[in-house]
Amino acid sequence: MEELLSSPYLPPLVATLLIIALFPLVAGYMVLAERKVLADLQVRLGPMRVGPYGALQPLADALKLMLKEDIIPSGADKWVFWMAPVLSTFTALSAFAVLPLSDKFYVADVNIGILFILAMSSIGALGLILGGWSSNSKYSLMGSLRAAAQMVSYEVPLGFATVTGIMCAGTLSMQGIIQAQYERGVWGAFDNYLLMLIPTVLFIIAGTAETNRAPFDLPEAESEIVAGFHTEYSGFRFALYFLAEYAAIFVISGICVTLFFGGWLRPFPNVGFLETPLNVGLPVVLFAAIALACIKGATRQIITGFKLGMFGLAGAALLLAALFAVPVINPLIVGLFWFLAKVAVLVYMFIWYRGTFPRFRYDQLMDVGWKWLIPMSLGGLIVNSIAQMLARS
Amino acid sequence: MANPINTFLLTDLLKGLWTTFKNQKPSLVVTEQYPRERPPVMERYRGAPRLNTHPETAETLCISCNLCALACPEQLIVVTSERNPETRRKDLTNFTYDTSRCMFCGLCEDACPVDALELTQDFEMATFTREGQIWDRQMLEEGPLPTEYRH
Amino acid sequence: MPDTILAPPPPPPAPEATLLDSNELVINMGPQHPSTHGVLRVILKLDGETVLGAECVIGYLHRGVEKIAENRTYQQFAPYVDRMDYVAAVSNGLGYCMAVEKLLDVEIPERAQAVRVILAEINRIASHLLWLGTHALDIGAITPVFLCFREREEALKIFEKYCGARLTTHAFRIGGLQYETHDTFEKDCLAFCDLMDEKLKEYHALLTGNRIWVNRTKGIGILNAADCKDYGVTGPVLRAAGEKWDIRKAQPYSGYEKYDFDIPTAENGDTFDRYMVRMEEVTQSCRIVRQAVEGLPAGPIKGKIGKVIKPPPGEAYVSIEAPKGELGYYVVSDGSLNPYRLRVRPPSFVNLGALDKMCRGSLVADVVAIIGTIDIVLGEVDR
Ligand code: SF4
Ligand code: SF4
Numbered sequence: 001m002e003e004l005l006s007s008p009y010l011p012p013l014v015a016t017l018l019i020i021a022l023f024p025l026v027a028g029y030m031v032l033a034e035r036k037v038l039a040d041l042q043v044r045l046g047p048m049r050v051g052p053y054g055a056l057q058p059l060a061d062a063l064k065l066m067l068k069e070d071i072i073p074s075g076a077d078k079w080v081f082w083m084a085p086v087l088s089t090f091t092a093l094s095a096f097a098v099l100p101l102s103d104k105f106y107v108a109d110v111n112i113g114i115l116f117i118l119a120m121s122s123i124g125a126l127g128l129i130l131g132g133w134s135s136n137s138k139y140s141l142m143g144s145l146r147a148a149a150q151m152v153s154y155e156v157p158l159g160f161a162t163v164t165g166i167m168c169a170g171t172l173s174m175q176g177i178i179q180a181q182y183e184r185g186v187w188g189a190f191d192n193y194l195l196m197l198i199p200t201v202l203f204i205i206a207g208t209a210e211t212n213r214a215p216f217d218l219p220e221a222e223s224e225i226v227a228g229f230h231t232e233y234s235g236f237r238f239a240l241y242f243l244a245e246y247a248a249i250f251v252i253s254g255i256c257v258t259l260f261f262g263g264w265l266r267p268f269p270n271v272g273f274l275e276t277p278l279n280v281g282l283p284v285v286l287f288a289a290i291a292l293a294c295i296k297g298a299t300r301q302i303i304t305g306f307k308l309g310m311f312g313l314a315g316a317a318l319l320l321a322a323l324f325a326v327p328v329i330n331p332l333i334v335g336l337f338w339f340l341a342k343v344a345v346l347v348y349m350f351i352w353y354r355g356t357f358p359r360f361r362y363d364q365l366m367d368v369g370w371k372w373l374i375p376m377s378l379g380g381l382i383v384n385s386i387a388q389m390l391a392r393s
Numbered sequence: 394m395a396n397p398i399n400t401f402l403l404t405d406l407l408k409g410l411w412t413t414f415k416n417q418k419p420s421l422v423v424t425e426q427y428p429r430e431r432p433p434v435m436e437r438y439r440g441a442p443r444l445n446t447h448p449e450t451a452e453t454l455c456i457s458c459n460l461c462a463l464a465c466p467e468q469l470i471v472v473t474s475e476r477n478p479e480t481r482r483k484d485l486t487n488f489t490y491d492t493s494r495c496m497f498c499g500l501c502e503d504a505c506p507v508d509a510l511e512l513t514q515d516f517e518m519a520t521f522t523r524e525g526q527i528w529d530r531q532m533l534e535e536g537p538l539p540t541e542y543r544h
Numbered sequence: 545m546p547d548t549i550l551a552p553p554p555p556p557p558a559p560e561a562t563l564l565d566s567n568e569l570v571i572n573m574g575p576q577h578p579s580t581h582g583v584l585r586v587i588l589k590l591d592g593e594t595v596l597g598a599e600c601v602i603g604y605l606h607r608g609v610e611k612i613a614e615n616r617t618y619q620q621f622a623p624y625v626d627r628m629d630y631v632a633a634v635s636n637g638l639g640y641c642m643a644v645e646k647l648l649d650v651e652i653p654e655r656a657q658a659v660r661v662i663l664a665e666i667n668r669i670a671s672h673l674l675w676l677g678t679h680a681l682d683i684g685a686i687t688p689v690f691l692c693f694r695e696r697e698e699a700l701k702i703f704e705k706y707c708g709a710r711l712t713t714h715a716f717r718i719g720g721l722q723y724e725t726h727d728t729f730e731k732d733c734l735a736f737c738d739l740m741d742e743k744l745k746e747y748h749a750l751l752t753g754n755r756i757w758v759n760r761t762k763g764i765g766i767l768n769a770a771d772c773k774d775y776g777v778t779g780p781v782l783r784a785a786g787e788k789w790d791i792r793k794a795q796p797y798s799g800y801e802k803y804d805f806d807i808p809t810a811e812n813g814d815t816f817d818r819y820m821v822r823m824e825e826v827t828q829s830c831r832i833v834r835q836a837v838e839g840l841p842a843g844p845i846k847g848k849i850g851k852v853i854k855p856p857p858g859e860a861y862v863s864i865e866a867p868k869g870e871l872g873y874y875v876v877s878d879g880s881l882n883p884y885r886l887r888v889r890p891p892s893f894v895n896l897g898a899l900d901k902m903c904r905g906s907l908v909a910d911v912v913a914i915i916g917t918i919d920i921v922l923g924e925v926d927r
Contacts, residue, residue: 026445041413042690045424138571142593214655215684215756224909226577357406358756359684361909362593405753412749413687423694435701437708437723466620498623498714503722512708 012107019096019107027246028058034351041355052306053297055313068235073136078233080134083243085233085240088127092247095120095126099254100174102264102335113174114162117255118155121210124248125151128219130214131241132229143228146362147212147219153369154209154216160377161203164384165259168196178263185270189260192387198380204349207252207372211245214354218362253346254339261342264335279334280324287321289312434514439497441515442490444533453534457483459460462527463503469494490533492518493526552902575604579682579912582922585897588911595911600896613886618644618718618853621883625873626712628890629924631674634703635866636668637716642797643862643873644718645847647855655843656720657799662733662836663706663715664798664864667831669740670699671867671919672822679819679916680751681726683760688750695743702732719849730837734752737830744826752820761816765902765914768813774814775898778890779869781918784821785813791865798864803835815917822919856879868919888927892920 032047032054039046072081078384098113100106110116114190125147132144166172168191169180181188189200209216220228230241257263266278291314298310324337362369425432434440445454457474469491472481502512518537520526528537569590574580583604589596613621625640626633634841638660645652652660677692700710705726707715716722751757767777769785784787790807792800808824810817857879863872869891878884895918902914 001618038686040417042420042687043416043423043694044690045422045426048426138569164910214686218909224579224912352410352413355687356750358680358751358754358760359754361760361907362907364756364759382527405755409750409754412746416687423697435705437706437726438704439708442756446838458837464620466616466623496623496627496712497709498712499722500619500623 015049015107016097020093023247024062024243025058026250027243028062030249030347031061031242031245031346032058034354037348037351038355039040041352048071049136052301052310055309060240062318065239070235071232073232075136077134077136080130083234084127084131084134084235085237085244086127087130087242089240089247091120091124091127091189092244092251095252096247098174099251099286100178100258100263101254101339102333103175103178106175109175110175111171111173111176114166114172114177114255114259117251118159118162121251122151122155123213124244127241127244128229131233132219135232137232139225139231140229141185142222142225143219143231146225147229149362150209150212150216150218150365152318152371152374153366154206157202157369158206158210160374161199161206161383162255162259164196164199164381165203167381167385168192168388169259174258174263177258178265182265182269187260187262187265187267192384192391194270195380195384196260197386199377199384200256202373202380203256203260204346204375205371206377207256208350208353209369211243211248211350213350215247215359216365217354217359218365249347249350250343253343253350256346257339257342263297264339266334280330283324283334284321284339287317287324288369291317291321295297402457434516436514438514438516439499439512441513441537442492442495442501442533443511443513443536444488444530445511446534453485453530454462454507455485455488456509456510457485458506459504460504461501461510464500466498467491467494467496467498471499485530488530488533490528492528493523493541520530564704573911575601579678579904580915580921581678583917584896584920584922584925586909586911586915588903590908593907593909595903595906598900598911599898600899602893602896602922602925605922607927609691610886610888611925613883615882618855620885621886622717623712623714624728625888626714627923628710628888628920628927629671629868629871630890631921632667632671632867633713634663635671635713635864635871637714638664638798639862639864639866639873641716641718643860643875644853644855646860646862647858647875647877648849648853650719650849650913651846652720652847653844654799654841655852656845656847658836658840659721659725659845660716660798661800662833662840663713665836666702666733666736668829668867669826670696672826673699675822675867675916675919676747676819679913679919679926682912685751685757688747689856691743691746691750695739697737698736702729702736703728705732717846720729720844720846722846730840733833733837736823737833740826740830744823747823747847753821758816758843760909760913761810761819762814764815764906764910765917766812766814767898767902771898771901772813772848773902776894777869777898778868779895779919780818780821780825780897781813781869781895783807784810784817786811791863791870793922795863797862799880800832803832803838805831805835815913818916818917852881854879863889866891868921868924869895872917872926890924890927892918892922892924893927896920896925 011292034055035057036046049055050056050060072078095117097107098110098116100113123363127148128151130146132140132142132147135141153334165188166177168188169177171177171180177188184191191198192216212219218228225231230238233241262269266274268274268278293313294310294317298307298314301307301310323333414491446452447454455472457472459472462468463472471487471489472485473487474485476482477484497512499512501510513536515536518526555657564868571588571590572585573588574585575583580586585601585604587599589603590690593697597608607627609624612624616624622640625636629636632838673692673840675695677689679800680688703715704710706729707713707723766782767775768783769782769787771777772785772787778789786809788807788809791797792805793807808821808828810821855877859874861872861874863870865871870889871891872889874884874887874889875883876885899914899918903911906914
């Protein structure tokens with residue numbers, strides 16, 4: 001027992017299991033958040049019926065997807081059809097292994113962390129391509145062809161932007177990148193006299209395309225090719241694709257936060273007097289406000305169960321606020337708080353684009369990728385290296 | 394678009410983003426949570442039919458003239474009556490109205506000379522059977538039972 | 545598969561053709577497809593993503609409306625016309641009533657005419673709003689559709705308040721109007737116009753300048769004026785090609801000659817121009833409504849017309865400017881209670897004929913944009 005507890009494999013194992021167990025739930029709530037935010041942008045309410053303010057909608061959706069009949073088209077290539085969503089989900093989730101969720105909580109800190117993530121997300125594209133191809137449907141095939149072309153071309157500017165970030169930090173390890181930003185005393189995005197903003201913006205744009213999100217959601221462009229590569233998928237396999245998509249969004253936002261927005265560092269990491277207000281004050285106030293909002297929402301619920309649920313949520317938020325106020329626990333969780341908060345802001349932006357922009361056309365997408373993003377990201381790389389050299393000398 | 398600075402700074406896209414961002418104000422939400430709050434319909438709304446009765450005597454106002462049945466494009470109204478030997482008038486015996494075929498055009502209502510047939514503001518007419526859609530005289534006079542929802 | 549569209553004629557199929565051959569790909573878009581606006585089926589012939597030809601298969605919503613007319617009296621048929629272009633039911637009703645009135649040769653009181661114009665113009669705005677929302681949705685912008693429906697709701701509320709129904713209004717009767725305007729009619733209409741003027745800015749901010757929108761619409765689905773005439777295309781599609789043809793100006797009816805308004809036109813005849821023309825038409829419709837409401841005369845609302853409508857034998861053709869183009873009603877009477885024959889010239893159906901011409905050489909993504917820009921309503925195409 002003693003041996004087991006002190007084993008170096010234990011923390012990563014626990015973290016892995018936690019991530020695998022929790023991520024479907026997180027993805028479900030990301031979907032709910034997306035629906036709610038989209039509804040907000042579109043003067044609607046979004047899901048309201050399952051649970052108070054639709055809070056249990058993800059569970060209902062998950063249940064529905066699991067109980068649905070699993071249809072495999074008769075012309076489909078069965079094995080590939082089975083494996084494709086698994087491949088997508090597997091690669092998307094395995095990228096979590098090196099994501100530095102906080103200074104304490106991560107699975108592994110390998111010295112090629114960022115390369116590993118990029119490699120995994122490239123293999124993820126294979127899942128979409130295979131899924132569309134094996135469905136033996138024309139719409140799916142078109143979707144997967146689009147996915148292939150899009151992912152390959154947007155990988156390049158994404159890579160250049162990443163390289164710029166890595167160059168600025170001087171290391172490939174994810175924790176190292178954050179450490180470097182701490183030492184330089186500034187977030188990656190604002191480094192090099194703000195020149196790093198160029199790769200930051202390009203990374204966000206290319207990342208949107210890489211995760212097939214609007215306005216670059218051509219592989220699943222609903223109004224053109226029905227549902228693209230997952231037209232023929234239903235039930236649990238469809239849910240897996242969904243999971244993969246949201247995992248990819250999380251991962252891309254996570255890399256972006258790590259490279260350019262200081263990872264789990266708080267804003268102004270080197271300004272000492274902000275330590276207490278930002279690391280203790282802000283989370284406490286935030287969760288207390290959430291608790292208050294829940295209590296206020298509870299009074300509007302007519303159904304007793306929903307009311308109790310809202311009070312329960314308020315209690316949970318209060319508990320979190322209390323945890324952040326305890327000096328022993330605070331340093332353990334505050335990193336996670338900042339990381340997730342930053343990721344949440346990025347995810348909100350992803351949803352915001354989706355609610356605003358029309359979709360690109362296939363050839364225009366290629367134009368943007370090859371004629372604009374790649375030259376600009378190359379330019380960003382060169383400009384930043386010159387700036388860095390000047391700063392060093 | 395013509396201005397290269399605007400093109401580079403994505404002003405057009407930011408304008409759109411700002412527009413959607415502004416729409417997030419909670420007071421702008423227009424959703425009506427239907428079964429919970431029933432939307433008010435206008436006074437002239439043409440909904441569920443009703444056969445009016447005299448408010449005091451509770452006798453039907455219908456004089457069995459059959460004009461509504463003749464006016465209806467779908468021919469879904471059947472008026473049955475028998476002649477009362479004493480008053481020499483026609484007495485209404487039954488009145489069926491097939492709401493499943495009705496398109497609520499209001500022609501029957503317009504045709505009725507004594508305003509006996511009326512289309513009301515009630516719009517919840519779903520039933521579990523097709524037969525339930527055919528309303529007889531009693532249903533038309535008393536109106537459908539108000540729907541109750543459990544949440 | 546009919547091979548009439550498939551020009552140039554397809555090469556003989558390779559033995560054991562598979563999906564991955566470099567042959568052309570034929571796909572069925574619809575009748576169950578998210579963006580064919582109902583039950584339109586388009587057979588697309590593709591080379592990669594490039595469209596080589598498109599053929600529409602219609603009739604999934606065919607109800608035989610013209611035949612129904614022969615078995616209904618003139619009044620009884622009026623509610624059926626609402627169900628053709630259900631997005632612009634008021635315009636349909638107006639066209640039909642005017643055709644029968646022409647047969648009967650009755651004079652419509654001024655007040656009735658003005659109210660008809662007001663409602664028809666509000667209906668034009670409502671129809672354009674629905675078009676804008678779904679068109680934007682086809683191109684991938686998912687927010688405008690909700691905003692458009694929010695404004696359209698106000699228009700439908702005016703209809704509901706006036707005549708008791710929101711969509712299939714049956715607002716007009718042969719000879720005039722059935723209902724006197726409600727108390728707040730004028731106020732509601734003016735408030736709606738003000739609202740539209742304000743909200744149009746929001747749509748412009750969301751779409752007009754947006755580079756993605758411009759890229760997706762400029763130069764797509766070009767149909768020049770000569771082609772429009774060849775295909776008989778009317779309405780905003782024709783006007784976007786530079787032809788200043790609007791029946792409200794060319795052959796004024798129902799008192800349109802009294803109002804001061806412009807016919808918006810554009811030059812290129814592409815999707816973007818059609819978008820701009822329709823947006824401008826909304827503004828012009830607001831202008832008409834404002835003038836009509838301010839000059840709303842008092843007086844009777846129904847012309848001299850009996851309870852039984854029995855036109856003398858003869859025929860009449862009336863065309864009006866519906867939101868989608870020229871809407872014509874041709875009624876033949878044999879002197880009985882029912883029309884002997886009724887024929888509709890539906891703008892959507894005729895405009896849809898140009899789809900193949902507009903699609904050739906574009907991409908799949910453009911096809912949905914083009915279907916959206918023609919602004920079809922399948923109820924009217926199939927009748
Ligand atoms: S509303 Fe119209 S369809 Fe319905 S019964 Fe009356 S006349 Fe017939
Ligand atoms: S028209 Fe009126 S009075 Fe005559 S039968 Fe119908 S409901 Fe009765």
